[in-house]
Amino acid sequence: MNSAHRPKRGFVMKALVAVLALSAGSAMATPFFRGLNYVDPYHAKVKEAGYVEKTAKVNNITLSYAEGPNNGPPLVLLHAQFLDWFSYSRVLPALAKSFHVYDIDYPGHGKTVTPANYPMTANQIGSDLSDFISKDIGQAVYISGNSSGGLLATWLAANRPQQIKAALLEDPPLFSSEYPAIKKTIAYRAFKTSYTAVKDDHPDNFILYWVQKNAAFFRNNIGPGTPYFLSQAITTYHRNHPGQPVELGRVKNDTIRMMLRGLDQYDPRFGAAFYDGSWNKGFDQGKALAKIQCPVLLMQADYSYKPGGILDGAMSKEDAQAAMALLKHGTYQKVDATHVVNLDKPQLFIEAIEHFFLGKKAG
Structure with missing residues (x-):
């Protein structure tokens, strides 16, 4: 297409999206562009609680982490896939009072x-996480992992028992992230996006690529016209805040806003490994659960099924039951919360950690 036609195409595209948005009673553009100077208030709260961002050289990687003050036993947090350490910001100030x-x-x-x-x-x-614990923490830890982080916490508890005192597995995709079950989950499409990015498309900007490939997700969770306006807002944010992960204040859902921040820093090789099965190479989740000797709290969030029997969630009831049958010292907790419990119900998560690891009573 020659350059003479491009303005017309852009005008038609903008007009079409605007009509769709207005016809649904939604003026998406203005809210998105008003939120471009947003600063999450928890940046200040986390800093005030004594957290410092650090890096550590571990084998062939440079590991990034936030460390809190030494106010108790060490607690390692492993976030969900697509997120980063800051996704725990809603619970970090409270946890800093009782843990390191x-x-x-x-x-x-x-x-x-x-x-x-x-x-x-x-x-x-x-x-590599085990070597970090050995070298930079130097003692056994409590560990809590959400989603893929929960799988990594499972790996550590099974394979490095001397390093893990107890583990909280926050809605991990046990068994549902293994073949062939993974093909019947909503996560499979997201993993395919990562796979095509790595193997075929090699996008320069992965977050914009992800938004385009998963447009229905944003329309369903934010509103009509969202993918177009979201892409424009992300592009503008990058231009105005070079080197900073995107934070859009007008995305009101904490989990989606944190996911966008995480996607802006995400390496799609991670998701691609789930899609082709290589992530689980040498890691049988059932055998790992059976090896764990320490106490484990398995926390299961809400789930449902979409047409065709597609699991919309991390675990089914049967997955959770199978995991509990394998754990030697397992405790089960079903919570009315979305997948990232620590963002959706932070007080519930704090009380669960303090009760399970320290024996504190709620309230």
């Missing part, structure tokens, strides 16, 4: 740096 928190960007996420040939596998990432 290490909130880690594991490989593929945040500011952690990995070489181009780094194997995105549970075995490799788990081994």
